[in-house]
Amino acid sequence: MNDEKPETLDTLFENLAEISEKQRGSELTRVPSVLKSRLFSALVRQQEQAAPLMPLDECRQHGADLCVFEQIVAISPVGENLKSKNPCEICHARLLGENVENAPIYWPGCPYVKFQNR
Numbered sequence: 354m355n356d357e358k359p360e361t362l363d364t365l366f367e368n369l370a371e372i373s374e375k376q377r378g379s380e381l382t383r384v385p386s387v388l389k390s391r392l393f394s395a396l397v398r399q400q401e402q403a404a405p406l407m408p409l410d411e412c413r414q415h416g417a418d419l420c421v422f423e424q425i426v427a428i429s430p431v432g433e434n435l436k437s438k439n440p441c442e443i444c445h446a447r448l449l450g451e452n453v454e455n456a457p458i459y460w461p462g463c464p465y466v467k468f469q470n471r
Contacts, residue, residue: 389468390450397439405437418462420446441465 400406409427413419419427422440441447441464449456450465458466 383470385454386456386469387451387454390447390465393464393468394441394447394451397441401439405434406439408433408436409440410436420444420460420463422460423462 397406407415409419409423412423413427420440422444426436426440444463446456446458446460446463446465449458450468455469456465458469460466
């Protein structure tokens with residue numbers, strides 16, 4: 354029986370980056386922002402299918418930055434079910450991030466902005 358703790362996504366990505374860096378040696382290349390955006394979207398969709406996402410208010414309480422659109426949903430008088438959905442699914446930043454390298458997105462707290470290679 355395996356007594357190891359399951360890896361968090363952060364740990365998994367850190368391990369993948371370490372392995373990749375060792376294989377490349379000293380040559381560092383950047384992962385395209387389009388690929389990072391598409392991976393993020395796919396992972397969030399997979400999480401959403403498995404169970405409801407954490408409500409946006411709770412995300413903020415746990416230290417997550419919310420983009421302007423997530424903040425609007427979080428303070429809106431809508432049901433908790435809607436606040437547990439991924440607003441990025443209908444956001445133009447996601448579309449730009451998934452299709453344009455170095456997209457002109459500037460929303461603070463937006464994960465797709467953070468993926469841009471700047």
